[in-house]
Amino acid sequence: MVRAPNIQRAIRNQPRTYRRALPEGVRLIRLTMPSIEEDDLRAVREVLLSGLLVQGARVETFERAVARYVGVDHAVAVSNCTAALHLALLALGVGRGDRVAVAAYSWPATANVIVLVGAEPVFVDIEPDTFNMSPLALKEVLGRTAVRAVMPVHTFGGPADMPRILEIAGRFGVPVIEDAACALGTELNGRKAGTWGVIGCFSFHPRKAITTGEGGMVVTNDPKLGRKLRILRNHGLDPAATFPDFIEAGYNLRLTEFQAALGTCQLNKLGRIISKRRVDAARYDGLLKDTRVNPPVALRDSRHVYQSYVSLLPAEVAPRRSKMIAELKSQGIETSIGTYHLPLTTFYRARGGYRAGDFPVTDDIAPRAISLPISEALTREEQDEVIFMLSRQIE
Ligand SMILES: Cc1ncc(COP(=O)(O)O)c(C=O)c1O
Structure with missing residues (x-):
């Protein structure tokens, strides 16, 4: 069971465009935020x-x-x-x-x-x-x-x-x-x-x-x-x-x-930024243990820098992913897909005549992948909320 976090998000330094479509007083937890100082x-x-x-x-x-x-x-x-x-x-x-x-x-x-x-x-x-x-x-x-x-x-x-x-x-x-x-x-x-x-x-x-x-x-x-x-x-x-x-x-x-x-x-800030991302990723890994969402996996003896924290939804949830991403956004949480199944994009499908089944692993991963917010600006409370809201979507 994922515990309900105490949701107290105020509007802080949020560009107007990101506030639109959100309930009054709720700020968007951004997918990412560059560390500009x-x-x-x-x-x-x-x-x-x-x-x-x-x-x-x-x-x-x-x-x-x-x-x-x-x-x-x-x-x-x-x-x-x-x-x-x-x-x-x-x-x-x-x-x-x-x-x-x-x-x-x-x-x-x-x-x-x-x-x-x-x-x-x-x-x-x-x-x-x-x-x-x-x-x-x-x-x-x-x-x-x-x-x-x-x-x-x-x-x-x-x-x-x-x-x-x-x-x-x-x-x-x-x-x-x-x-x-x-x-x-x-x-x-x-x-x-x-x-x-x-x-x-x-x-x-x-x-x-x-x-x-x-x-x-x-x-x-x-x-x-x-x-x-x-x-x-x-x-x-x-x-x-x-x-x-x-x-x-x-x-x-x-x-x-x-x-x-x-x-x-x-x-000069890269070491600090990567450290924070790795701490956030480890925390997400722990929080996801109580859900049916699988955390990302890094090779042994590697240092993953988590440019994106991309986890995997259960297969039966994949058809609802777009709707889920839109609903999470309306609740103040910005998520996105992972990346693209290139052979099945319109251009390469037409060019190479590719079909579902030609790349079975990409077929499975691409529709299930979901990228969660990660940046230096992300707080622990926001992470709790991301996982709570995400797990509510897949229950
Ligand atoms: C894997 C990969 N390759 C290439 C690119 C292209 O990079 P750029 O946007 O700097 O042209 C991107 C952009 O996100 C990427 O994710």
């Missing part, structure tokens, strides 16, 4: 007033800070993680006629970038406990299809089984690009997400632990790839030339100086 505001203000807004010293400082934090030689800041993944494929020469093995359960960007470079995604089913690419399913896919790259995702901030994925991809001589959008700080066997493959990609979208509004970072230990990424990110400009020279038709996928200043400031 005075020092972040000062950092951005200083840059804005300097008049130097793009591709300067702040971007370089942020790149060095992320490279140091993750433990890589090269970090290239870009405008978002979709750009990071896109550049990763281009830098590896993936293009027309190629195939790329990618996790079936992810945000659409993970597969879209493959299509955008002219290649075709080959979806790989996931593990039922961690929601990450299944090494066994990958082995089966690589056994029947030649691919140019493998793209696992560290879903919701929990590490994919990189030792096994690398071992299988290595057997087929295929490079691995890590979609670590949600996984800055995630570790497995003491090694950070984003450093296992040849390239790792991070996001600084506001739903991530630290944010620059939009923003991303590509990391690698390969100097040739690092140089190629820099060229492609900035109009084809030769990063080593003393007089500007353009050696390719590149893109403009740069991060701004004020975003980079914010990013550097945010990075």
